[in-house]
Amino acid sequence: MLDAFMPPKWFSPARTAFLGSLLLSLVAVAGTVTVGKDAAMYLNISQKIIEQTPAVAFELFNWPWFSFLLAGTYLLSGISLELVAYLWCAILMAGTCALLVLITQRYTTGGGYWACLVVLSVPAFNHLRNDIIREFGFWFFCTLALWLALRWLESSGWLRAALIQLAVAAAALFRIEALVLFPVLVLSLMGDLKTRQGLLKLFQISLVPLAGIVSALVLLLPGHPLYQARVDYALFLFDPRGLLEKFNLMAGKFAEVALEKYSADDARQIVFFGLFFTLFSKFITSCGPFAFPLLYRPAWLAVGDYWRKLRPLAWAWVLYFCMLLIFFVQERFINSRYVSFLSLLAVPLLTAALMSFARNFPLLGKMVIMLALLVMLDNVVSFSPKKTHYLEASAWLSENTSPADAIFYEDPRLAYYAGRGYPNMPTREEAMSAERVGNFRYFVFTVKPGDTTLQGWVTEQHKQVLGQFANRRGERVLVIGN
Helix, strand or coil, X not given: CCHHHCCCCCCCHHHHHHHHHHHHHXXXXXXXXXXXXXXXXXXXXXXXXXXXXXXXXXXXXXXXXXXXXXXXXXXXXXXXXXXXXXXXXXXXXXXXXXXXXXXXXXXXXXXXXXXXXXXXXXXXXXXXXXXXXXXXXXXXXXXXXXXXXXXXXXXXXXXXXXXXHHHHHHHHHHCHHHHHHHHHHHHHCHHHCCCXXXXXXXXXXXXXXXXXXXXXXXHCCCCCCCCCHHHHHHHHHCCHHHXXXXXXXXXXXXXXXXXXXXXXXXXXXHHHHHXXXXXXXXXXXXXHHHHCHHHCHHHHHHHHHHHHHCHHHHHHXXXXXXXXXXXXXXXXXXXXXXXXXXXXXXXXXXXXHHHHHHHHCHHXXXXXXXXXXHHHHXXXXXXXXXXXXXXXXXXXXXXXXXCCCCEEECCCHHHHHCCCCCCCCCCHHHHHCCCCHHHCCEEEEEECCCCCHHHHHHHHCCCEEEXXXXXXXXXXXXXXXC
């Protein structure tokens, strides 16, 4: 079905995915006016590294390695920090797409260009192309590690084992969750441990984790200059006692609010399966139109093939899903950005399901392909009003206030664009409270259309609106002071 759209033979599916990804990232970034909140924080930390010392990065964030990459690239190239960040994110994303196509080709005969369609269309990670986030590095190096793992499982070798572990370590510098790939590698060997070759492979992939544990004991103890609070946070999430306590608290509150006393004993099961299916539904939703072929029963056979042929990806999906479930319990929220890695791991499975569906239902298959192309464009093209009012408000603040002024920014990006860094701010409610209102000379609020909640507070505190900036949607930034 895709034969008519195939490029020349020298233009391989992996190259198509790489170049297509770069093009989509260019389109997405071209329509961007302001960076995201996380992006502003990373860029601000990079700026501080350049202007001051690297040590300042650890005071501003507990896992600043991405900012070090941006700062180092800026110092070597002289290109603006924001452009450097967008370039790195686009290249890492393109590399991820190319690797996923290579993996799918090994798993599904003739699936190269189908995989291109899937990997460039899945909303889960493609809608993030206009952002500057650590996930791009995390995705690339995790996918690289899994691609190397598939080759290593076939032919073993010390060099390949070392490269896999280095890729996992590189991914962990972006997001520490990448360390889940070490147990993934062990689980992928479970069927071979009875053989001498399997034991040798286990030894090959154990050296770096053991060295990492020893290094952590020496370097990452509290009080050491390289100690990172992010490690403490990760250990806290997986503390069984804390996890059970949080889960029981959640179940108890649910039973108290929503259940009769006769059903209180069922609260744990209800909460567990509620969280489980909520997380799974987010995964299905994030797959976009490619979730439809999974409803086709013969396509379910692809799940078995996926498990047999791509064990590292399958185990990574299972363990990462469990990690997200633990996070859901501990932090009581989950978002689509965290779930996106599940969809990325499922690209070969989604491709196989789509191919099976298209073979059996050619007309419906064409409809799914057309829908996928529309989703591909929707991921990177937005006609919604831009946050131009942020830039206007930031310019006003830069001209009319002093860096020494105590200013509350509801959105720290306003401080970033005003050249005031990326301050750690209290919530709106805390800043407006009687106890803290006197701590600030100016208040910069973001207001949605129709929101009039600030009017009474402004009158009560004898303040006035000094500046008001709006975009085409009617979203406003209010600068309030005496």
